[in-house]
């Protein structure tokens with residue numbers, strides 16, 4: 259617990275927040291709403307941390323394919339969905355297996371497509387009934403322990419290999435960003451619940467609009483970008499160039515290992531899941547369909563795990579052009595040029611000869627995408643000498659980052675009133 263509560267007093271003295279990712283921004287917004295000023299520092303040149311959109315040659319490229327689930331409670335609390343002009347994905351996917359795509363649809367939202375899905379080789383009829391029972395709460399993994407991996411839980415629930423290998427693996431790999439589905443079953447349950455309860459969406463102008471909207475809720479001059487903090491104390495921070503700031507409290511809203519470094523704890527003890535995200539540009543006439551749907555590799559041959567023509571969802575390509583976002587997981591041994599070459603072959607296999615002309619625009623190799631999560635973390639660790647928050651205090655996601663930022667701010671607010 260924080261020990262120096264007495265020092266939290268005069269409201270004119272700001273809370274110093276290191277990190278302008280989703281956690282740091284949610285913390286700042288919550289403090290601002292309570293009338294407590296903050297100063298946020300980030301070493302990057304834009305807000306958002308891991309939630310970023312780059313502009314490249316007239317394209318908007320999200321730094322890694324990620325989506326917002328409208329059912330996220332913190333997103334509902336902090337974001338104005340209408341202003342983000344959210345664009346929904348089709349609730350289902352097309353799975354490549356035996357040389358063609360098979361549509362797997364959510365029967366509760368698309369009953370006709372859902373009924374057709376019953377006939378595909380992506381899982382047996384019994385597997386599909388199990389998914390339906392899960393949606394209705396008649397089949398659950400709740401009694402399984404926190405350290406039960408998703409893959410083991412799916413097997414225990416009775417899913418067969420044709421469902422696990424052809425659907426659950428590519429779908430959940432795209433969420434967990436790890437190949438083995440060793441992530442705790444609690445993360446699977448949460449994800450399944452949010453996917454079923456709401457829409458899967460992207461803002462019209464890319465994922466980076468989300469942190470920008472949060473940043474817009476606090477005064478502009480309270481955010482100092484390109485400012486790397488190298489030293490921290492309970493009430494002060496110092497940047498690399500030696501500038502010092504004093505405040506009523508300090509919040510480390512960085513990734514876990516940066517927080518540990520700043521606190522002098524040394525070694526990074528967090529394992530990370532990683533992903534390579536590659537962008538290909540193509541002419542709109544080459545689009546296989548203008549439906550915003552997720553394409554999955556049900557063969558396991560890769561290297562592409564999942565693909566979305568993101569220009570069918572958001573405004574991310576110049577007029578007449580389209581944009582494909584491709585995710586590759588677990589191919590760290592290959593360099594990006596080699597992955598792009600292999601991905602191009604797979605695109606040609608999937609979409610025909612026209613894909614040979616699609617241009618590799620840019621690739622993002624994201625070593626530290628999300629903290630790996632074999633068991634749910636303990637949120638108590640957020641309250642130490644210096645406050646901490648970040649996605650790593652929950653089941654990692656945009657939502658858990660915001661929740662952690664909000665809870666930290668609420669704690670500071672309570673202490674400032676005591």
Ligand SMILES: Cc1cc2nc3c(=O)[nH]c(=O)nc-3n(C[C@H](O)[C@H](O)[C@H](O)COP(=O)(O)OP(=O)(O)OC[C@H]3O[C@@H](n4cnc5c(N)ncnc54)[C@H](O)[C@@H]3O)c2cc1C
Pocket residue numbers: 276277278279280281282299300301302306307308309321322323324325326485486487488511512513516533624626627628647648649650654655656657659
């Ligand atoms: C490729 C990818 C796909 C994802 N897919 C999804 C998805 O579909 N849905 C979902 O909900 N989540 C997804 N996530 C996870 C989600 O983006 C993260 O969980 C969340 O954004 C983490 O926010 P954060 O604020 O905890 O950390 P970060 O975003 O990492 O913010 C930490 C900030 O601290 C700054 N910083 C670090 N050290 C210093 C320092 N010394 N001085 C100043 N600043 C510093 C960094 O620059 C950074 O901006 C994905 C992540 C990635 C990378």
